Amino acid sequence: MDGLVIKPKWADMILSGVKTWEIRGSKTHKRGTIGIIKSGSGLVYGTVELMSCVPLTMYNWEINKDKHHVSYADIDYKTPYAWVMGNPIIxxxxxxxxxxxGAVIWVKLPDIQGEEEQS
Structure with a gap:
């Protein structure tokens, strides 16, 4: 499984189901279950399903603010993308x-899902 490194505030919002779009400056073709890692922690806090990746226009940004909770003024991406997530498990x-x-965005994780089910 791959783990996505996210700032703690956003990771908590994603895992609670409040934030279903993670805003990034590039596309991802990954789909399926991914681990959620709070940056700097060395810990995987849960999983989500990465279901889609959508390029965002300013219009789409504004009408979907309840999905990402990020101010457009805080983003410095040429083309922002919404990585669409769901089914969080903490x-x-x-x-x-x-x-x-050197890992900044993605980390290859061992089979932690299997370990979690055994405990």
């Missing part, structure tokens, strides 16, 4: 992983 206890040097 782990009862965060699971540690070894963060590879």
């Amino acid at each position: 782990y009862p206890e965060p699971i540690p992983y070894k963060h590879p040097q």
